[in-house]
Amino acid sequence: MMAQTPVLTVTLNPALDLSAQIPEMVAGPKLRLSNPVYEPGGGGVNVARAIGALGGQATAWVALGGSAGAQHLELLRAQGVPVRRFDAPGETRQSWAITDSHGQQFRLQLPGADWPPHDATRALDDIVAQADGLVVLSGSQPPGVDAGFAQDLARMLGAGRLVVDISGAPLSQLLRDPDTAAPVHVLRLDQGEAEAQAGHGLPQMGDALDFAQSLVARGVAQHVCIALGADGSVLAGPELALHCRPPQVRVRSKVGAGDSFTGAFTLELARAPHAFTQALHAGTAAATAAVMTPGTALCRAADMQAILPECSLHNLRA
Template sequence: MVSEQQPILTVTLNPALDLSARVSAMQAGPKLRLSAPVWEPGGGGVNVARAIHALSGSALAWVALGGASGARHLALLHEQGVATHVFDVTGDTRQSWAITDDEDRQFRLQLPGEGWTDAMAAQARIDIVAHAKGLVVLSGSQPPALSAEFTQDLVKDLGTGRVIIDTSGPALGQLIDHPLDRARPLVIRLDQAEAEALAGQSLASVADTHAFAKALCARGVAEHVCVARGADGSVLVGAGGDFHCRPPGVSVRSKVGAGDSFTGAFTLALARGTSPAEALRLGTAAAAAAVMTPGTQLCRAQDVTRLTRECTLHSMGA
């Protein structure tokens, strides 16, 4: 029996229409003949909602879309049965490409997306708050020219303990460098490269990552800090305890969507009342399941179920 869950709203400020295809070899000069493309609706929050849907959960995907590519993006979401609220923007929704060659090397190309005005940003905040009934996941990059304070302002609007953030760039730096006094995110998630850039040093071991995440929590950046370490799993630090979860070894076909699959499964577990530690286990399994799928495909439920039993979770000392 599927557990009841509180509502989840995923927010995608800068979505992308994702294309994946194969090529015999990537080289400069000649025309390169691609295989038939696979199109998917993409962007951090969109993928989080898709992963939640794949795991028999429910989420409303708040997504900023515009133009012909935005219409195609929305049609693909509807085909997949993902509940969607569209925030209309000017210009075409951006596209991104994941091209894989015969040596299974993957080349990922992304366009920046359309810039936002201050008026659009203010209206977006109002609209997001109006549709937020439970947990809110803000995932993915920001549109060009959007203020780095946008995410912080949204956390203030929504209040402490509701927002799960998986973003990058100036928005992430703002959250880390200037913790909020009166409201803080429920979770901030970073990948290994982001964590090392913010730490200003290599985080070579799990213990190094644990110390870094512990320091962020001590500064009040979020109630929980989660740092992904790729094939080495993820570290979660927070008031409920500190944990490391390592996935089993799997065959890697594409790393696209692993982080979003993690966030989707992790959020769904929390929305169903699962402990943060067990949510970490489910997220770790979902990330491992995602790398087993080709192109821009996300995790598959049957793989997540199997891999969850094979993930190794242990408590870390204070």
Template sequence: MQQAQDPILTVTLNPALDLSARVSRMQAGPKLRLSAPVWEPGGGGVNVARAIHALGGSVQAWVALGGASGAQHQALLHQQGIVPHVFDAPGDTRQSWAITDNDSQQFRLQLPGEDWPEGLAVQARRDIVAQATGFVVLSGSQPDGVGAAFAQELAQELGAGRLIVDTSGAALARLMEQPLAQARPLVLRLDQAEAEAQAGHVLAEATDTSGFAQALVARGVAEHVCIARGADGTVLAGGAGVFHCRAPDVAVRSKVGAGDSFTGAFTLSLARGASFFEGLRLGTAAAAAAVMTDGTQLCRLEDVAQLLGACTLSPMGA
């Protein structure tokens, strides 16, 4: 029996058809023979939707797709039990590759998405708002032609307490530099590298990350700010305080999808009525579970359930 939850809509403006394969050794010069490829539907919001589905949640995926690779992407989503709401995007949906060698080194290559013509981003935003009835997760990069203010404009149209954002580049810089006076994102998630780039210095300890996250909340960047610290877990700051959830030690096979697995589990927890800090624990378990899987695979329900008890939640001082 499916657990009761609020609706979740994930949004992927710049999806990718993901290929993962193995090679004996990555080197320049000779032809490198790969193992049989594994194809997966990818992109930030798509992976968040896949993680929610894997954890037994209900989710609708809004995805901008185009061309033959977009059709393959959509077919793969259907195979995984996710029926997407497809928004017609220009050109062919991009591809990305994750190649792992026998020394467990992983090489990640990504193509850019097609440029969006003027006015298409406005159509997309209206279509998203028309589909949204609960939480909305905007995750992943933006194609060229989508303005840096897209996330903020979407937050304002949705209203307060609904939008969870995990983005990068100019869109992230805009959120940081020009906070909204009203209808801010409910949650902004950053990884360690993004947080340090925005802070302008290394966040060596969890206390450094905590201070930076609190400063962002105080400036009105978002109601809650979540910063991943890799193997050290995640820090979450909000009106109820600041907590650090430490991740359990696991064998790392691939780091692809850890952040999206976190966001999926975190959002699902909120949609089921849990507190932000309970969501922090579930998200941390899901991120740890994701790195235990190969290639572009995400978290598995049985791994998340096993790891949850080992995720240690600690309050941090102001």
């Protein structure tokens, strides 16, 4: 295993993931699922699992509660993922990814339990106490957690520590009211999220890069990455303007592509703090490898290594 700085992934709103198959999704009759697979899910959990699959190591800080939380923890430990369990209020949610015989996938998610304010404060203190390197905050937030949680965590950790992959109100809050004295280290968005935040379409790669650069200029994050689906990702930062495009592959499931990207990207930075070019390259290959796997499965190291030479990397400042 290559030397790396410690990585702590944070999952405030994990899910016990079920993937299964069905001949056809229709309303009315009982629908009998086949080939069910249960996996521990949630943004940060999947990032830690992806890092482990790629030969690195990350500790998963996970807020878990109830019987579903106990099953989630058991599955994580069975996969060899180091876990820091945080006792969360209520029951850990569940999610489903159901694929029919035509290849259509239906994704259903329950909300998380409500958190009282003191639990969010307790979580912040515990994360900072456990962190000893890079921290990845990924996934949704449970109801009751303030939308400014990411800014609070970045401020408490200090510069160059926090990688963020969030959406919805927390992302809007981060972009609307950035703490320029303590910007997050890396912010990742997908194209839909970026367009929603920009207030207009970003149809061309250059449009996405311009928006990413505007966020860096405003002090939202030191580095901003926007995923463009089959067109890869762009990355903006101080003296950085990069684009990486993957090869075309057969898509079996898009679940886990973003988390696989974030895992591979963060692992490269944990091994070499300034290796942003290599991080974008690795993240693009990992995301592409993830869409080749069924259900909620993440990237496989062998697939990623095979894809890596086929990912074309371009310095847009050249």
